[in-house]
Amino acid sequence: MSIVQVRVPGKVNLALCVGETDAQGYHELGTVFQAVSLCDDITVSRLPQGEFRLSVTGEGSAFLPIDDTNLALRAAKLLANRYQVTDAGVAITIRKRIPVAGGMAGGSADAAGTLLACSALWAVNASREELRDLAAELGSDVPFLLLGGTAIGTGRGEKLSPVPASGVYHWVFAMAHGGLSTPAVFREFDRTTAAQPTTLPEGLISALVAGDVVDVGSRLVNHLQSAAIRLQPALQRTLILGQRLGALGAIISGSGPTAAFLFDDEEEANRVARELTVFSGVRSVRVVQGPVAGAQIVA
Ligand code: C5P
Numbered sequence: 001m002s003i004v005q006v007r008v009p010g011k012v013n014l015a016l017c018v019g020e021t022d023a024q025g026y027h028e029l030g031t032v033f034q035a036v037s038l039c040d041d042i043t044v045s046r047l048p049q050g051e052f053r054l055s056v057t058g059e060g061s062a063f064l065p066i067d068d069t070n071l072a073l074r075a076a077k078l079l080a081n082r083y084q085v086t087d088a089g090v091a092i093t094i095r096k097r098i099p100v101a102g103g104m105a106g107g108s109a110d111a112a113g114t115l116l117a118c119s120a121l122w123a124v125n126a127s128r129e130e131l132r133d134l135a136a137e138l139g140s141d142v143p144f145l146l147l148g149g150t151a152i153g154t155g156r157g158e159k160l161s162p163v164p165a166s167g168v169y170h171w172v173f174a175m176a177h178g179g180l181s182t183p184a185v186f187r188e189f190d191r192t193t194a195a196q197p198t199t200l201p202e203g204l205i206s207a208l209v210a211g212d213v214v215d216v217g218s219r220l221v222n223h224l225q226s227a228a229i230r231l232q233p234a235l236q237r238t239l240i241l242g243q244r245l246g247a248l249g250a251i252i253s254g255s256g257p258t259a260a261f262l263f264d265d266e267e268e269a270n271r272v273a274r275e276l277t278v279f280s281g282v283r284s285v286r287v288v289q290g291p292v293a294g295a296q297i298v299a
Helices: 071-082 106-121 128-138 142-147 182-192 204-210 213-218 225-231 234-244 266-277
Strands: 003-021 027-046 052-058 090-096 150-154 159-162 169-176 249-252 259-263 282-290
Touching (some): 003 106, 027 106, 027 204, 071 106, 071 128, 142 150, 182 225, 204 213, 225 249, 234 259, 234 266, 266 282
Antiparallel strands (some): 150 159
């Protein structure tokens, strides 16, 4: 293959329960991920051996590094090294829609998509499970973006167990001005919060399996939310506004600052999205659905 295109989703955490830290400073998590239809597109093509290039367009691309600190380039190089791809070289182009530093795992998604795309480009004989192990080396959220759907994450978030969720989950994502650094939000959490149990909210998984979106909406939880709000106080008003406008659930996505609002009806989601657009605390608004597949080769 000379060119491979991959589509990869962003995620929202329906539950994000944060426990004790391990020796490396990572927190034990009990989380429920859902992949949503806000996707980045990744195109890879062959370059001569040893040449690795990255270009990024779209949402937030001006803020992204295109050197070796970018997780997508690190993903390509990790795959090439681990599988001893002798003639490895690649041009990676990413069309971004997932917000940068928004709490929707945009960087992790690009790493997951690049792993899948380069494994096809270089005809690397790696199973999905082997790719998932490489993904876990790159970051705690990366394995989930390969898997997609709805899944429980434990450990650092990389140990996954799929949830057979039913129903359609309509989400309105309100993107904030500026981003939040995930380590900074965890530091603020550590500074202000005692370690808590990582037990998932009672009834959340059964509500997901039943496809009871109203019930799911009432059980959303994010232990990082208060820390994110302390770092960006305007987020509190965005959440309250979405609740008042009729969201079934309102939560900060991951470490923020994107606010996520849940609906069981697309028209209702569109109506609230239009109302949120005019709020000064919100940079832009997207209406999407979950769950969707993980990283997939589309061409
Ligand atoms: O795993 P990843 O590199 O995406 O994590 C980014 C940062 O988020 C880590 O450096 C750490 O500060 C924080 N983190 C954490 N515990 C986790 C996952 C992430 O403290 N389970």
